[in-house]
Amino acid sequence: MPCSSSHRLFARSCLILLAACLIGSPLRSSQAKTVHMIETGSTLLYPLFNLWVPVYTASHTNVRITTEATGSGTGIAQAAARLVQLGASDAYLSPALTHLHPGLLNIPLAISSQMVNYNLPGLNDRPLRLSGPVLAGIYTGRIRYWDAPAIRALNPGVPLPHHLILPIHRSDGSGDTFIFTQYLSFSAPSWMRTTAYGTTVSWPPVRNGMGATGNPGMVQALDTNPYAIAYIGVSYRSAILKDHLGQALLENRAGHFVSLTAAHVMAAVRARVNATPPNQAISLVYAPGAESYPIINYEYVVVEKHQPNPSLALSVRQFLDWAISAQGGNAPSFLNRVGFVPLPPRAIRQSEKQISEIR
Amino acid sequence: MIATRFWIRWRRFKSALGWTLSGAAFLALAVAMIQILFYVFAKGFKSLTFKLFTENTIGVGGGLKNAILGTLLLSGTAMILAALVGVAAGLYLSEYGEGRMGSLTRFLSDVLVGVPSIVLGFVGYVTLTVWLRWRFSLAAGAITLAVLMLPYIVRSTELALRRVASGIRESAYALGCRDHQVVFKVLLKAAAPGIGTGILLALAISAGETAPLLYTAGWSNYGWSGRLIHEPVAYLTYVIWSFIGEPFHSAHALAYAAAFLITALILLINLIARLLIATSPHGNR
């Protein structure tokens, strides 16, 4: 047995050490020209980004953009921590976050809206009229039956069933929850006092109430549970139509019941766009005006003003300028497919101003 | 006499009932297993295209080339790291680990097996991704996975070495071999199939993990360009988890295809691992 030579062992140890060093050292190959951007956040913006990116990268071959659906909270937090360049969010930055990260910008890219849907056997073809206070009553458990006086009063002549209502809410953190609870908060003061609004709120315990994850989970829960009600992002309208679920007319600030159409969304945008401050942190929910649809919002991208190098900053600026332009990302060929509405000219100018601050 | 006969019949009946119930239990498991495999393979097979292997993911469409290579890269790197440390630690435990430190290490390594993978992922995110500023990267993902694999490799290495007859060690020492010579020239060779099986099974576990990678490796629509840090890496399990929740047919097809690929890969690794131990002269399982 050749138990005398330890050369091979030595050689092997060296190899192992070498491998360890290789793995341990950050191997920064300068991939020079190609810029890799990461987008993460809102699940509502995600489909739109996925429509944008292949088209944009086809004409800008030096840019790579990775898209991820993680949730608005992650979008904001990872943009703030500079883990990603583009954080997508359905909600604008809170004052506390802006204070903590003064370099963060929230820039509207498009306008989204939200449906209130229900599953009432036999009545799904008939748009029910619902108001913020009635929805607040349903989601706190004060209004328990479909034929409760408050609902009957809004829908005279509709044969509402005497059946328990199953309110469904999002159980994950979500921009949809943010704008829905804002609608309830702005229209029903009691909701504002007890629950208020946010991407996750402490839902009042309602018998029969249930949580669902993501918009697909909401659609499925609504589909499988007769007498349920849910709030769902407009991108999922085709799923609602396919499953023959009901869609409510919602009461706006002027007291009119309006359906979710592009015209009603545009009316609400027009009513609020002039009030938008330069930092564009504003809620579009419950806008004034007889024609305004009440639950709409800016879809934001959250970007850090100070990028690590000028070439990355330039790429981010170029992409965002393209995204908000009517010939680029705001073209109907993109937005119609997800049910979004383009930014009005004034909002585009404001967004452009903010984009130009990225250095 | 009649009472006895009745008693025997009663016992026979009970036995038959017992076998029926335990047979039914087995059948339930077998049916569940077959159902899962059938479902994953049937759905996945329909979604398999040539494009999956040649194109990167574009949004929720395209192929899975980036994810397939990313899974191999992440698990492979993690395996190298974990095997280096794990085999050495297993050697220590089996050869010199009789004392206090040995049994403490054994216990804590078993505890590490039981730590939920999301806890490792959370720690990896806060320390490697954020604190060390590695961002989403191969290094953060692979190190987190390596920690997950480590205890499996340590314990399977130890058990494999313990099965090597002590006579072999003694004769090696009697021939004048030093510690490291005994280990490298005798023990590791004799226990290689067992150690290899352990490493392969750990590899299979790591390839199927999702939770530790979500916040360490991130996700990328592109193939890996060679950077250890600051560049996210794609992996198959992410596609399953994330794309099944999207309302698009192309997303679902990718999720099914990814499930098919990862399940097939893991079953294959398991099969190889079992064959390795079954055909080895020292394997006695």
Add this chain to the structure above:
Amino acid sequence: MWFRRLLSAFALLVPLVLVLIAIFLISYAWPAIRFNRLDFLLHDTWNIGNQYANPIVRRGATIMPGASFGIFFLVAGTLGSALIGLLIAFPLGLGAALFLSEAVPRRLGHLVSFFVELLAAIPSVVFGLWGIVFLVPLLSHHVYPILAETLSFLPFFRRPTGSGYGLLTSGLILSLMIVPFIAATLRDALASQSHAMREAGISLGATRFEVATRILLPGQKAALAGATMLAFGRALGETMAVLMVSGNALNYLPQNIYSPISTMAAFIVAQLDSALADPTGMAVRSLAEIAVLLLLISLLINGLARFMIGTLKEHTL
């Protein structure tokens, strides 16, 4: 000697990693542990507070107004789903192991049990996928309505049967994931029993089933209990599959067996998103406190299992 030292340095890395994780997690979660106190376990309101208000100071910590971090509903969901999983997995694993090691020819038994035990190799996320696209629709449309009808005399089995995402669905998936641990341990333990024991039993006039259950099984109680304990630990910490089929309930306790729930491990993934948006950081630190709790549970379960069976065997890894 240098070689032994080198090896022991590597061996030391294993406990070191665990200790570092523990120290890191506890120190990271410390502000939350101090702020939440015992309310963390006893209350069931998880609320990261009004993110659009200004931070306030309460109990010496900066938080958003309305913030409170109570995870009693998670403790209930975690224990409930794991217990249901165990209740289903235990008889299945026991029966299958008995059948495969005592009623089927040995070679066939080996082959078939290898196949069934591959259940443990299937990734968690694949279980979740199968749960979403196959199990949940099947259960919610066909099985649960019947179950609720026939078992309506039992309090927790009554309607409403919900969306199919929930406690029982999670328990069912968990049971499939942990059953191989129980079956494999028992099968190995039975296989190691001498033929003399079996022959002695038969010659005394016992049926094969009686030999298996009265003579062979009692000697394996410790191994079985240990494996069950470890399987329970696995069920408590399972993340992705449960995340995908549990319904991710927030802030409420299960009303019946079909209710949506959430578990501690799944909650970390589900809520890290929202928690990261909390500018005070208390939400993320409270999630770290959940991770600390999971670490403690793992320590406890392994301690107990070790107490029962001594050291762990290969297949329980």
